[in-house]
Amino acid sequence: MRKDLLTIGEVNTDDIEKILEKGLCYKKEKEQGKTSCPLIGKSLGMLFEKASTRTRVSFEVAMYQLGGQAIFLTPLETQLGRGESIADTAKVLSRYLDGMVVRTFSQKTLEEFAECSSIPVINGLTDMHHPCQGLSDLFTIKEKKGGFRGIRLAYLGDGNNVAHSLIEGSSKVGMDIVLACPKGYEPNKEIVDKAMNDAKKNGCRIEVLNDPVEAVEDVDVLYTDVWTSMGQESEKKQRIDTFKDYQINQQIVNRAKKDVMVMHCLPAYRGKEITAEVIDGPNSVVFEQAENRLYVEKAILDIYLGSSLKG
Ligand code: CP
Ligand code: NVA
Numbered sequence: 001m002r003k004d005l006l007t008i009g010e011v012n013t014d015d016i017e018k019i020l021e022k023g024l025c026y027k028k029e030k031e032q033g034k035t036s037c038p039l040i041g042k043s044l045g046m047l048f049e050k051a052s053t054r055t056r057v058s059f060e061v062a063m064y065q066l067g068g069q070a071i072f073l074t075p076l077e078t079q080l081g082r083g084e085s086i087a088d089t090a091k092v093l094s095r096y097l098d099g100m101v102v103r104t105f106s107q108k109t110l111e112e113f114a115e116c117s118s119i120p121v122i123n124g125l126t127d128m129h130h131p132c133q134g135l136s137d138l139f140t141i142k143e144k145k146g147g148f149r150g151i152r153l154a155y156l157g158d159g160n161n162v163a164h165s166l167i168e169g170s171s172k173v174g175m176d177i178v179l180a181c182p183k184g185y186e187p188n189k190e191i192v193d194k195a196m197n198d199a200k201k202n203g204c205r206i207e208v209l210n211d212p213v214e215a216v217e218d219v220d221v222l223y224t225d226v227w228t229s230m231g232q233e234s235e236k237k238q239r240i241d242t243f244k245d246y247q248i249n250q251q252i253v254n255r256a257k258k259d260v261m262v263m264h265c266l267p268a269y270r271g272k273e274i275t276a277e278v279i280d281g282p283n284s285v286v287f288e289q290a291e292n293r294l295y296v297e298k299a300i301l302d303i304y305l306g307s308s309l310k311g
Contacts, residue, residue: 004114008172013202035065039302040068044068065298094118103126133265144261148174150176153170154215218257
């Protein structure tokens, strides 16, 4: 396993399974009222350049429950905001901390941070990838559908960071994924092409369409994300218009399998990418999906920061 978790694409299938299995152990542990603390005395830095509810809180709680501590950092409160370089920041923080979660804009910044760090760096979201979300979503799908073989997920909306991590994740575990995005908003071609190779090896398919109705026919999982991601606020009005036919609503749900599971990474905007009827309806698992972030992040921290990495 690599030192860092920057994309799902760079994690092999066995290691993904290892993360999902450990995540399940942590979920069971919680249900049984037990706790194990493999990270006593360890410190996690959390450098966030964008807003966060789930990622921030679940990682902070995960670190506490594992016996360690988390230190939340933003550019404003560190010298980064006054022009200290990424490289110097990464080198210094590596001398205090045992791992970092970084949420930033460009994947390049994250890669530079990771290269200059001697400690594991975990991607807490960039413009291009959201691997912790993707891994946690695989966990939820496995938990609810019993596995990935023969499962088909349809993603409607923007070919964004969450879509990229879902594409990479699906291709690694052998799950079919079909995306329907407006023209010009399809996922990154390089990411799709690379994932197609993995998909071929793992016996599954990746399709990118423009027609949402065609995409959702008989699918097992429906997934959507915001139409305007963080950093794209100036395009919001135009995006609402471009994406209006890609909403997950009851008509879309009716075209999928009867027991279709509706997912959303959250935050959600009811009446935009998903209707209130659907997100608050019987097929939706969004809050358990959000809860699962905690167990999968405990697994990620245990494996990347703890002794499991060396094993
Ligand atoms: N899904 C997700 O990553 O949410 P936050 O932006 O609140 O962390
Ligand atoms: N695509 C969204 C995900 C938020 C968790 C964004 O980047 O804002």
